[in-house]
Amino acid sequence: MTDKTHENLDRLLQTGGVKLGRPQCDRLGWLVGQYGAPTLDLSESPRAGVIILREPLSGAAAELFYRSLTPGCTVVIPASENPGFDFLKSKLTEFGTVGPSGADGPHEMWWGGIGWSKFLTAADASTVRPRIVSCYPRGDATAAFALRHSLERFDLPCHIEPIDTQLDDRVLCFEKAEFMLRMWSKYREPLLFVETDATFREAPLLPSFLGCDVALHKWNRWEMSARTLYLGRTERAEMLLRTWQRLAASYPAIWEGYLLDQAWSLTSSQVPLDTVWLPRSYHALKGDLGAMRATILHSEQTTTLDLGPDPGFAGIARAARRAGRTGPRDAFMIMTSKAENGTGIAVILRDVSASDAGAVAATVEAVTGAYAADCGGYGRLELTLCAWQDDVGAAREAAAHARYRILEIAPGQRIANDFFVAHASDDAVMTARHLFP
Template sequence: MIETTTAHDFSADALDALLVSHHIRLNDQQRRRLQWLGSRFGMPVLWDGPDAAIADSKLIIVLEPPSGPRAELFFRSLHAGCIVVIPFGENPGFDFLKSKLIDFGTVGATGWKGPHEMWWGGVSWSTVMPAAGDRQLPRVASCYPRDCGKDHIRPLARSLTTLGLDFDIEVIDATTPGQLLGSEKADFILKMWQKHTRPILWVEADAEMIDLPHLPASLDCDFAVHKWNRWEMSTRTLYFGRSPAAEAMLQAWLCFASTYPAIWEGYVLDQAWSLISSQMSLDTVWLPRAYHAMRGDQDPRRRPVVAHSVETTTADLGPELNFPKTLQSARRASRTGAPESLVVMTAPVQPSQPVTVILRDIQSAGARTVAASIEAVTQAFADDPGGFSHMELSLCPWQDDVKAATSVANSANHRILEIAPSSSVPSSLFRTLADSIPLAPGNVVALAARRESGRNQPELLPPA
């Protein structure tokens, strides 16, 4: 039976004890977010099955993914004020449960101290909507091509002035007449971020601010974006906080957009998010539709914050028809997905050889078992990288994911190691791999399954 709590029952020491007793490894940013939630909604409780009573509990941690009827029963037991936290949110086994809830945020992985993606969401955005004046409002930034003329930005400038918001709207000499490239947007936002000391809220110049944008600043996140159709990252409304992770996100977006100017800017932003989330604990908020209202939206119950002057269609948002289907599924669940890396670690010394670890067959193992394998691999690399320059770990539920991850690793000239959740991962894993028979980059080595004899040294199987 789960006892109900209030925010007054919360204590940081009790939270630490709960995490340790249930072997939940969080990095500093993830713990900060969970502590922030606990200070508002009370001590978290663990849900471990359909018979566990949630009652009036407001903050619930789920460690194993319920499927089918169990997920439905769990969802029906939630009240509007509930927050659900999934510490192992990178596991696709949780996707079905997430699909029944609203995504509020994802806090990315970082190294061996916290190699998981923590997801949090709930039934209604009203649960976490801030009171007016909770935090200083962001500075609004926008720019437009010179040939569009000043009339293009009058509604936005007028609405920002009426609301009393500080803003910068500048004209630029765009490369393409009447259109901003993704690199031009990213470059402008980065300059505004470097110029000012407050968070930056970017909105398209043809938009209009209807209400004060309290939400992203009150949640104190690194990055906030709206996902159109729950998977397409839209560049029409973006928030960047005052953190190294936010700056890294901007730098990565600018670099990708400049390198690949012909690729749809939403996809480039998406890939920058994936890259930074695998290396830094990027605290992302998935903005509600109120921050991305479109012309023609007719819902009197939902007062928009930002209204965009485009029709309610996907034509303006997702022209990239080749967006991988596997990544669409991953983004709907607000996580990274194969062949992307869940976590990237760099060795203190910089030799030349990188290594990719593919954790396969995760659909047949429990979430805790998969999480333990992730922690063991990252801990092993932290203990002894074995002469490898950096390590990338990808989760691959299906064989098609394995093939995709292998192809990416081959193209990057990586050594490749395949393991399953049933494999034993000793601290000497990477040293043993480096000292094994000479292998050309791209040849796949597999780690033998765990044996009852309790051997300390891994058994590396020859290339497939």
């Protein structure tokens, strides 16, 4: 993106009161280069270009807006952490998200549109080619034969090896994550991991063409699958990988997709992780209706037995993950300070669904700005958005478990620059009264 385009885009965002971090602006600028000029005006839906949506649409308005879109349009939601946007998101094809980046970019940005056809066609011209990596239990000499054979006609670099595993018939999550870390250190290309039961029907160039940090597929639109996982050569991608490896090593009995989900949530809350949610063609299963059009075909049958948990698992995360955002039990944003005091503070923003989107966004900006101005001695801030009272209870429980100071606020509440200093003073008074009654 040229300096002039950057300047014009910054001016448009400032006019609309939209606050984004630089990585989010970079993604937005890339989309402008692909689709055409951006607009904040919904009075006349363009046939092409980038539509920046600042307020949620519901009911008939969302339906009419959706019907007006064409494959030449893409929709960008700059404050997509707000669940008020979930209904419209459910009607669109989800392309990706870019996480918040502290006070400089305190919102999550979501982008989507009408189908993947435009990107799938353009990806064929990508000059960046990923290294395909895979591993399997030592002793099964034929495990990777079909995978190797399918890669031969695409001239892609690959590394497929047998590894020592605890079980003879499968690779456990921590073993897969440790293998990926070795590959990360050994090679310089972006990495695309697939299970050895996979075969390639087309060259898998979409993630590298999009230039993201990480790309994966959500089974049933909410269960993250580790069967196809792309990592770009970025510090943020490495942070996700190392977080996943630590979680897998600490909880080896937990399903790998859930651990990847938690690693994504934690990483996205701390850095502006640029995530692409891969289309089903990159995670097609044997027996799928669309298997003939697959880029990557896995030999699993159409079942969630090996892809995810039972239907009642992690219900609190489903709606959020379907909308590409963190849920109420997870911190939407984590900020740290240089304060020597290691205590943390959890700020819970309640009644998000029942409040004006602008008020919610302004409150998020006020909280992060106040913490950046003066942390009040708190070494860590975790900001959580809650739509309903049940969500507040879950967030409180999680914060209490971490022994954080808990503050509950409402959208539109005045947040002064000394917000955290004042509460730290209150804590000091309460402690003194406890010690010297």
